[in-house]
Amino acid sequence: MSDATPTPLGPGGEFDRLRAVFARLGSRASGIGDDAAIVTVDGVRLALSCDLVVEGRHFRRDWLTPEEIGWRACAAALSDLAAMAATPLGVLAAVGVPEGSEGAFLEEMMEGVGQAAMFAGASVWGGDLVQAPVVTVDITVVGRAERPVRRRGARPGDRVWVTGSLGAPAAAVAAWEAGESPHPALRARFARPVPRVAEAAWLRDRGATAMLDVSDGLVGDAGHLAAASGVGVVIEAERVPVHGGVAAVDPSIPRSADPSIALRGGEEYELLVTLPPAFGDGEARWFVREFELPLTCVGEVREGAGVTVLRDGHPWDIGGGFSHFRAT
Amino acid sequence: MSDATPTPLGPGGEFDRLRAVFARLGSRASGIGDDAAIVTVDGVRLALSCDLVVEGRHFRRDWLTPEEIGWRACAAALSDLAAMAATPLGVLAAVGVPEGSEGAFLEEMMEGVGQAAMFAGASVWGGDLVQAPVVTVDITVVGRAERPVRRRGARPGDRVWVTGSLGAPAAAVAAWEAGESPHPALRARFARPVPRVAEAAWLRDRGATAMLDVSDGLVGDAGHLAAASGVGVVIEAERVPVHGGVAAVDPSIPRSADPSIALRGGEEYELLVTLPPAFGDGEARWFVREFELPLTCVGEVREGAGVTVLRDGHPWDIGGGFSHFRAT
Numbered sequence: 001m002s003d004a005t006p007t008p009l010g011p012g013g014e015f016d017r018l019r020a021v022f023a024r025l026g027s028r029a030s031g032i033g034d035d036a037a038i039v040t041v042d043g044v045r046l047a048l049s050c051d052l053v054v055e056g057r058h059f060r061r062d063w064l065t066p067e068e069i070g071w072r073a074c075a076a077a078l079s080d081l082a083a084m085a086a087t088p089l090g091v092l093a094a095v096g097v098p099e100g101s102e103g104a105f106l107e108e109m110m111e112g113v114g115q116a117a118m119f120a121g122a123s124v125w126g127g128d129l130v131q132a133p134v135v136t137v138d139i140t141v142v143g144r145a146e147r148p149v150r151r152r153g154a155r156p157g158d159r160v161w162v163t164g165s166l167g168a169p170a171a172a173v174a175a176w177e178a179g180e181s182p183h184p185a186l187r188a189r190f191a192r193p194v195p196r197v198a199e200a201a202w203l204r205d206r207g208a209t210a211m212l213d214v215s216d217g218l219v220g221d222a223g224h225l226a227a228a229s230g231v232g233v234v235i236e237a238e239r240v241p242v243h244g245g246v247a248a249v250d251p252s253i254p255r256s257a258d259p260s261i262a263l264r265g266g267e268e269y270e271l272l273v274t275l276p277p278a279f280g281d282g283e284a285r286w287f288v289r290e291f292e293l294p295l296t297c298v299g300e301v302r303e304g305a306g307v308t309v310l311r312d313g314h315p316w317d318i319g320g321g322f323s324h325f326r327a328t
Numbered sequence: 329m330s331d332a333t334p335t336p337l338g339p340g341g342e343f344d345r346l347r348a349v350f351a352r353l354g355s356r357a358s359g360i361g362d363d364a365a366i367v368t369v370d371g372v373r374l375a376l377s378c379d380l381v382v383e384g385r386h387f388r389r390d391w392l393t394p395e396e397i398g399w400r401a402c403a404a405a406l407s408d409l410a411a412m413a414a415t416p417l418g419v420l421a422a423v424g425v426p427e428g429s430e431g432a433f434l435e436e437m438m439e440g441v442g443q444a445a446m447f448a449g450a451s452v453w454g455g456d457l458v459q460a461p462v463v464t465v466d467i468t469v470v471g472r473a474e475r476p477v478r479r480r481g482a483r484p485g486d487r488v489w490v491t492g493s494l495g496a497p498a499a500a501v502a503a504w505e506a507g508e509s510p511h512p513a514l515r516a517r518f519a520r521p522v523p524r525v526a527e528a529a530w531l532r533d534r535g536a537t538a539m540l541d542v543s544d545g546l547v548g549d550a551g552h553l554a555a556a557s558g559v560g561v562v563i564e565a566e567r568v569p570v571h572g573g574v575a576a577v578d579p580s581i582p583r584s585a586d587p588s589i590a591l592r593g594g595e596e597y598e599l600l601v602t603l604p605p606a607f608g609d610g611e612a613r614w615f616v617r618e619f620e621l622p623l624t625c626v627g628e629v630r631e632g633a634g635v636t637v638l639r640d641g642h643p644w645d646i647g648g649g650f651s652h653f654r655a656t
Contacts, residue, residue, distance in 0.1 A: 021457075036454070037454040039417070039418060039451075039453060041372055041472065048468075049420070050455065050456050050468055052422035052424055052466065053458070054424055054460045056461070057459050057460065089367070090367060092468055093378075094379070096382055096464065106349060110349040125367060127349075128378050128380045131385050132385065132464065133382075133461050136460065140422075140466075
C-alpha cells in the first residue's frame with residue numbers, strides 16, 4: 001500500500017518524540033519522516049500530511065485577523081505537499097473554537113482556509129467543528145504525487161538552494177513579543193505565507209534531488225535533509241538571503257552582518273532544495289523570471305553528516321534552531 | 329474531482345454552523361453533509377473524514393487511560409468511514425498535549441491510535457505533534473469507497489435498523505458526572521467503541537439504502553438521515569435496543585420503561601441503516617450469527633419529513649438530542 005522505505009529522521013525534540021511514538025507503532029506506521037506520507041491506492045500515488053496549529057503556541061489572536069489564522073494554517077499544511085512536489089487536491093479542516101467564537105470569527109477563519117486552498121488549486125473536502133479552550137486548527141492535505149521529491153536523495157556535489165528570502169516571520173514574532181508592531185512586510189510574511197507549489201514542480205522537473213520546506217529554520221531543516229540523505233550539508237552564512245525588512249527590526253544588525261535570524265527562523269514555508277551541479281546561476285535566473293521570487297545557492301552537499309555553517313570561511317555555531325515545542 | 333451533489337444537512341447546532349461556514353466557502357467545498365467526503369482521484373474513489381476530540385469536551389483524563397483516549401479518537405473517526413461502507417486504508421493523527429505529557433502519556437495514547445487503526449485494517453500514515461493547553465487529537469481517516477452508502481437514499485417503505493444496543497456511553501458519562509464509577513460494561517462501551525466496518529459492508533451488500541453512525545443520538549441522527557433523504561422517519565421507542573448495563577445505572581428506570589437515554593445518547597458509533605422491506609428478521613439473524621451483534625428494526629421510513637418517536641403508539645417528545653457543543 002505505502003512506499004515503505006523509511007526516511008531517516010533528523011535532529012530536534014519534536015522529531016525525537018515522533019520517532020519514539022512511531023517506533024512503538026512499529027510496522028503499522030509508514031511513510032513517516034518526509035514532509036508528507038506517500039501512499040499508493042489502486043495505482044494512484046497520493047501525498048498526505050496534517051498540520052496542527054494552536055492559539056498561544058503558533059499565533060496569538062491579537063496578532064492576526066481570523067481570516068489570516070485560517071489562511072496561515074492551511075498554507076502551512078499545503079507547504080508540506082509543495083515540499084514533496086505534489087499537486088494539492090483537497091483539504092480537511094478540523095477546527096476547535098472557544099464558546100462565543102462560533103459565529104463571525106469561525107466563518108472568517110474558514111474563509112481564509114478556503115482562500116488558501118483555492119490559491120493552491122485544492123478543494124475543501126470536509127471538516128469537523130468542536131468547542132475548545134483555545135483556537136485550534138488541524139488541516140489535513142491530500143495531493144497527487146506522481147513524482148515526489150523526498151528528503152533523502154541529496155548527493156555529495158549537489159548544491160543547496162533556497163527560494164525567497166528568510167527571517168521575516170521570526171522578526172515579526174520578535175517585534176510582537178517586544179510589544180511592537182512588526183513592519184507590514186514582515187507581518188505579511190508571517191500572516192500570509194505562500195505555499196510554493198508551482199515552484200516545487202518546476203524544481204523537480206529540473207532535477208531536484210532532495211527537498212523540504214523551511215519550517216524548523218534553515219539550519220534545522222538542512223539537518224533533516226542531511227540525516228535523511230546520509231550526507232553533510234555546508235551552508236555559507238553570507239549567501240543566505242535575508243528578508244529586506246529584517247534589518248528594519250533591529251538597525252544595529254545590518255542584514256549583511258548577522259544573518260542568524262534567517263538561519264534559525266522557522267515557519268518560513270520556503271523551499272530548501274538540492275540540485276545537481278549542472279543547475280547553475282543561468283537556470284536560477286529562469287526561476288526568478290518565471291516566479292518573480294529569488295532562488296539562491298546557499299551551500300553544497302558533501303560526504304559526511306550534519307550541517308556546518310561557515311562564516312568568513314570558518315565554522316560558526318549559531319546556537320539552537322527553531323522548535324515548535326519552544327518557540328512562539 | 330468530487331461527487332458534487334450536496335447532501336442536505338439535518339437539524340442541530342453543529343450542522344447549522346457548518347452549513348453557514350460551507351455556504352460561505354461556496355463551490356470550493358464539496359462532499360459535505362455525509363459522514364465522510366467522497367472524492368474521485370484518477371478513477372479511484374476515496375472516502376475522507378476528520379474527527380477532532382478535545383479534553384474536557386469529549387472526555388476527561390481521569391475517565392480514560394491514555395491508550396483508551398487514543399483508541400476512542402481513532403475509532404470515532406474510523407466509524408465515519410464505516411458509516412459510508414468504506415474500507416479504511418490509513419489514518420493521520422494530529423496531536424496536541426500539554427507540557428509534561430510528551431513522554432509516556434503520548435506514546436501510550438498513540439499506541440491506542442495504532443491499535444484502533446490496525447483493528448480496522450488501516451495504517452498510521454503520518455501525524456503532527458504540538459504543545460496545547462489540553463489533550464487534543466484530530467484523526468483524519470482515508471478509505472476506499474467503491475460503493476459508498478450515503479445518508480440520502482432512504483425511501484418510504486424502507487425499514488430502519490440499528491446495530492448493537494444503545495445508551496451505554498451516555499450512561500457512563502452520567503455516572504462519571506455524578507461522581508461515581510460507571511459499570512465496567514458501560515465504561516467499556518465509552519472507552520473502546522468499535523467501528524462497524526465489516527458490518528457496514530455486509531449491510532451495503534444486502535441493499536442498504538441509507539446509512540450513518542450514531543454520533544449525535546439515535547433520534548438526532550435519524551433526523552439527519554430524514555433530511556438528507558427527503559423523507560420522514562418513525563421510530564418505535566419500545567423497539568430500541570437498550571444496553572443491558574443502562575438499567576444498572578439508575579434502577580428506578582427499568583430498561584423497558586424509559587429508553588430515552590438510548591434514543592438521545594450520542595457517541596455510540598453503532599450503525600443506523602435503512603433497508604428495503606425484503607430485508608427481514610431472517611436476514612437479521614444472519615447478521616447476528618455473522619457478527620455476534622444485535623441488529624434491530626426500530627422503525628420505518630414514510631413520506632414526509634423529520635423524526636416521529638412513537639411510544640405505545642402515540643407521538644412522544646423526548647426532548648433535545650445530543651450536541652457536541654453542549655454535552656460531555
